[in-house]
Amino acid sequence: MTSILSIARLELLIARRNLWVATAILLMALFNVVLTIAGNAPTGDLGASPMIIAITSITTLSVYLVPLIGLLLSFDAIAGEAERGTLTLGLSYPLSRAEILLGKFIAHMVVLGAAIAIGLGLTTAIIASRHGVGAIEWGPLSALYFTSLALGATFLGLGYTISSLVKQTGAASGVAIGLWLIAVVLYDLGLLGALVADAGGTFSKTIFPYALVANPADAFRLLNMPDQSVNMLASGLGAASSVTGFYGQLTSLLLWPVVALLFALLAFRKVEP
Amino acid sequence: MTSILSIARLELLIARRNLWVATAILLMALFNVVLTIAGNAPTGDLGASPMIIAITSITTLSVYLVPLIGLLLSFDAIAGEAERGTLTLGLSYPLSRAEILLGKFIAHMVVLGAAIAIGLGLTTAIIASRHGVGAIEWGPLSALYFTSLALGATFLGLGYTISSLVKQTGAASGVAIGLWLIAVVLYDLGLLGALVADAGGTFSKTIFPYALVANPADAFRLLNMPDQSVNMLASGLGAASSVTGFYGQLTSLLLWPVVALLFALLAFRKVEP
Amino acid sequence: REWQIAPEGEALAIALQNAEAGDIIRLAPGTYKGPIEIDKSIVLDGQSHAHVIGNEQGSVVTILAKDVTVRGLKITGSGSDGETKDAGITISKTADRALVEHNELIGNLVGIDIHGTKNALVQKNKIEGRLDHRMNARGNGVYVWNATGSKVIGNDIRYGRDGIFVNTSKKNVFEGNRMRDLRFAIHYMHANNSVVRGNTSLANHLGYAIMYSDNVVIENNLSRGDRDHGIMLNYTNKSTIIGNRVEEGGEKCVFIYNAHKNQFNQNLFAQCQIGIHFTAGSERNTFAQNSFISNRTQVKYVGSKWVDWSVEGKGNFWSDHSAFDLDGNGIADAAYRPNDIMDHVLWTQPAAKSLLGSPAVQLIRWSQSAFPALLPGGVVDKAPLMQPVLPNLKEWEER
Amino acid sequence: SSEAAVQNAPDPIALTEEAAGHYCQMVILEHDGPKAQMYLAGMQNPLWFSQVRDGLAYIKSPEQSAEILVMYVNDMGKAKSWSEPGDMNWIRADEAYYVVGSDAKGGMGAPELAPFSSKEKALEFAALRGGEVKLLDEISAQAVLAPVDEEGSDQ
Amino acid sequence: MPALKIEHVIKRHGTLETVSDVSLNVEPGERVALLGHNGAGKTTIIKMVLGLMPITAGSIDVLGHAPGTAAARKQTGYLPESVAFHGALTGREQLHHFARLKSTSLKAADDLLERVGLAHAADRRIRTYSKGMRQRIGLAQVVLGQPKLAILDEPTSGLDPVSRHEFYDIVEELANNGSAVMLSSHALTELELRTDRIAILSKGQLVANDSLQKLRDLASLPIKFKVTASNDTIEGVNQQLGGKRVNCQSLELMCAPDQKIGVLSAITALGPVVKDVDVTPASLEELYRHFSNVEEQTK
Amino acid sequence: MPALKIEHVIKRHGTLETVSDVSLNVEPGERVALLGHNGAGKTTIIKMVLGLMPITAGSIDVLGHAPGTAAARKQTGYLPESVAFHGALTGREQLHHFARLKSTSLKAADDLLERVGLAHAADRRIRTYSKGMRQRIGLAQVVLGQPKLAILDEPTSGLDPVSRHEFYDIVEELANNGSAVMLSSHALTELELRTDRIAILSKGQLVANDSLQKLRDLASLPIKFKVTASNDTIEGVNQQLGGKRVNCQSLELMCAPDQKIGVLSAITALGPVVKDVDVTPASLEELYRHFSNVEEQTK
């Protein structure tokens, strides 16, 4: 345990010196503040509380940003050490590869957690200052926080997997961006295409809801936009959520980090320094 | 000259073995084909030729993709060598740093050029097979090709600059993504915000046209978009329009690669291995 | 009594003078000198081959008596004074229940002037206005002024200024006319409680211009290729626009300025630059089951209020709405918002047009679909239809 | 608008037979009441408005198709009569005094705002026909954009 | 029971066999040096011992455990041939980290920093260290926690002569405390007094494996004498002693190890004519060459 | 005119002075070894000579040019202390590239590959090379194009003993062809015969700079004798010769260099009682320590 924490400590130190921490926090804070302020402008009969509006926007944003930050934090984790030559020694130490991964994972989760927390904290502060403390809804807020962490964890795991498989930083960064594109953009696009082609056939009813929830980014989105009225305004794929339901989404989102880290471990086990 | 070419050769070899070439070509080809086919669906209203429709969508895509590929090819160029430790030796060789940069630049331009050419080639082939060879419009096609190269060259230069300034691959990749975000998205977003805030004041009339064309991504887009509404705008801008019209755009797009490479050279000159 | 008149000398004038109410005057083929006035309730029947030529002064045929029928004449040679509304046929204030049908009115300043008449019926005439003069100096095909209960049916109107210009009239019916190459096909000013039904407007500047009028029913009309707007509502309230078909228009299929409490149902608005342009002071209009197909901008509406364009769970069909209907109830699963924040920026900051197509604009466009918080007010269709409800129109039949 | 705009503002022109109202597309020469003309950046000819109300509605509406250089309105203080608003008695819209809320109707029949160059004449008009005198900036958007629905106006 | 037991180990990369049937033991308290030409397979063997590389055939036993298992690594210290650290960390941070991983006190790490002469630079980023300074961090981390088996791949490369001695002092201390030490090296001279046994690899095969003395005896390489006389007497000296004239003042003699004293007496018997004598036993290098070549010839 | 002229060079990193007023020349055809403890400043000097690092004060002249200029680099060969290559390239590709950069024939590169013993592995990716094999690529590239000045930072680190000799042969060839060679090293023994001059750095200062012989004379360090007798005779031998008993069979004697022969005769005069004698002149290491310490003491 001390070993894992020591690794985490060291990685945090490095992340701080490499300005990763600052970058991640800045990115999240910036976008969250912009969305919160912008989201508080419109008038009319949207019928949702300012908190829910902000959370809905931030959810959509997080679908893009959290995986990106996760991948940026992780793509270098193994490949970088392999290229720098520090991996050989590291692997001879009395820690299992799982422990090494876990150590890095903890450090990166701390960075991610801090960035998300600061972002959401700013959002909460803005809403509280505009609409009073009563307007804060802790339930959806903490749900968003923890699901963001789960989403981030998933992509950290996938990033380690890439880093282990590719073993060259340059190539790893490319693959990571590709994965991001696929998971965040192309996957949904593909589903949409299939829906159109299928035109209400069996795919739409049986496979599609599961395929949708199988993507952690979609599961995350569905989980955090439960409000039907807002959902109607936000996304065309909302209706599918009823099929797999809350537990399906939650299962996907909780299973993914585990699966991703397992992938990472398997890939990392194959790495010869 | 042989030296520069030898560097270019070696970089090409490495790019090929690192799968950068394949990735870049695949990305461009995939997106171009999808856009060309999608854009050829018979909507049939606007009266634009299939080629122009394809070029418009590919331009929009290229604004994202070409800078991204440029940065991905280049962010590792100096930082990677510094980390790997190959830079020390490389810099002791009888080549100026300008020559080293140029060698890498040529290699990366070849990769980029090939990727863009293959992408556009596929587009042309699809259009020719669907609408006959007569439907091909070589003018806009070659304009798109060469301006894409200029855009790519700009971001290669900026990538080298980052790589030289940051000297660590991990950090460089982060900064590169940040730059991409800024140049491709945030800059225009800022302009838009300023326009709205200014509400037709002096900014809109005097600064905005220059600020717009000063961004190579915007200059590229304006140059390749046949959309009349864009050109019509010039009339509303008064004196600034002549500066920001076709020649202004072209100047910006041709000047940027030079400036970016100069930046890169200045930054690279400061690197101590 | 029936009069058979040949085109000789003053025979027509004499007949008109001597006829009594209820007589029928039939004209043999040939040309007759105008202008003529009908001050008895008779039938004047040109049998399709009689040509009355005016002296380029005033109207050619003026109906002064009640219950007159003018049929089958070719009428040319009216005066050109816009002030006095020189017309092919003038149906004057005193000529209630006039029937004007199957005439051919060519090159008159105004074709038929229904001037303060009650219950006139003008049908199946062919009216060709002038091509000389500037558009605004030309006369209208049918001019309806201060008339009540007129019916203008099945006329074929071409050239001139407006096809049918209705001014300060009420309870009229305009049905099944064809209007081509005009400024406005039908122009309504201060005309309440009327019906405009089944007309065809082709290649005019503007199809159906309804201004300063209430309770107009605009039904099953066609506007094809009208240059500016297909239908325009200008200070027009409480009207029903139903089952019309506006297509291949130029600028706007529909332009609404300061008009409210109107109902738009089951219309088709297709292939215009703007489907509906919705401007100042236009409130409480309802839109349901219309089809917006392939307009470059489906709706242009600048406002900070949310306006729901669905009625009792039925909205409109939008050709660019890529939504799904997973529960199969015919209503899309996602709301449709024709305009986004970017449209608003473009409409308020024209310089922003130069950023069209840039990633920033795409980001904003995408954000509006993704972040409800970023939405400005505007039109929302909460129950978009998956299938269009297309109006079924009879095509114009050539006589 | 800025100094530059003031200097560049084109001069007003006389109403012509072709002048068609921007919103209604009708010939406006034929109609009663004060008119408005407006120059937009990058356009040779002015936009015409059949009523001052419509011109102000254009200014106050959030839509803009181009930058507004200047708008002129008839000085009703120099008009022969309400039905003959005059040819060349144009004044800058931002320098006029408007009588808002009088019983005056514009050329097309909607409630009209009567513009004057002299405040006295405006007050005089207001005393006669009702309403109050306002400057351009004081006129609320609602006053020109709100729906006109005169229930009893039709016979 | 040996601390390290390598039995019939073979390593192949594709068709390329880089380690061929090598068997080697290291007992607790023993220091074994692994010699061999570049590419002989030293590093490959070491990586297999550490479990960093799979073994193609044969078996390795590390302190009773399979290589690479947690139990094996827990008691093993390792210095890679090209040791590297994250440049953004300071030496102290890096070593403290290692100490934590090895469950040793941070005090021990600080003491080691002192011992390898890095106390003054401990709080500078490793990025600014000289090559030797980095190597010292590497050395320090091996010793942390008193491993039962220390594997050192070219530990003295980059070290200055003084540090080398200090390094071997540390190794000796380790061995005296019962650790088994296996180190690879190309610096033959320093191994002479500082190791207990020498194993020589050639092209993946083990060609020698014994104590230095035994190897010497086995090879029985000649001893070299260099005799210097004055210009005019060298002729006579040459006639009396035989050997090869090097220049006008000196000549070289060779003899078997057991004739050394006899030859020496003969030289000194010549009296003041002899100005200088250098006696050089077969160097370790000659021994190394001998064994490497034996292998060459048998091939 | 010297090929390399270093005059009063100072290097500071912030407040840290790592090279203090060093002056050093290398003539064409001369081989100068740069010695010094870890962190003494050898690499720093070398990097300044190559223009890879700015000079804080003083001046350096490389073949008549400023360091780092194209003209200077054109005639300079350099081997970094931790040489590295892109792992995705083969040895041949990498060396061909260097040959092109130096405008030398590819044939020369192929010949060099042969000469450094990499012909068999030339078409394998450098990723798979052993440490020594990489070092050999590094050596080969220095020699390419016969540079007028060769700067070698720890060239023999990682090289096996045989390659080391071959390396010094190459250096000798270079020098014979008129190149100036400056190399840094910690392997003192090999410098003995293979360099013309030795410069010793300590804490950034030059504390010695002369030929080995001159340095020896300057330091006049004692010579060591190790005399072995049988168990029972050692007591007597000790009484006759003096010196220090090491164990029950041998004792150690020291004497100044000029008394060497005298002491030797005294030993052999004892006859067959003496079983063995080892004569060790002050090693280069002792010399190195001497000069390094001289510096220490004066500080």
Ligand SMILES: Nc1ncnc2c1ncn2[C@@H]1O[C@H](COP(=O)(O)OP(=O)(O)OP(=O)(O)O)[C@@H](O)[C@H]1O
């Ligand atoms: N960028 C830097 N900032 C601060 N100190 C530095 C920097 N670079 C080198 N040094 C210090 O300068 C001193 C000399 O380093 P140099 O690399 O020249 O030593 P060296 O003689 O080559 O040692 P070695 O034998 O270990 O290679 C060292 O103390 C080192 O830590």
Ligand SMILES: Nc1ncnc2c1ncn2[C@@H]1O[C@H](COP(=O)(O)OP(=O)(O)OP(=O)(O)O)[C@@H](O)[C@H]1O
């Ligand atoms: N992944 C690999 N694929 C193919 N050959 C390899 C691979 N790794 C090592 N080799 C080869 O195995 C042989 C032994 O390498 P090794 O690193 O064990 O040598 P070494 O004895 O440590 O040499 P050095 O003294 O240079 O460090 C070399 O010929 C090397 O090229």
Ligand SMILES: [Cu+2]
């Ligand atoms: Cu009108």
Ligand SMILES: [Mg+2]
């Ligand atoms: Mg090795």
Ligand SMILES: [Mg+2]
């Ligand atoms: Mg060094």
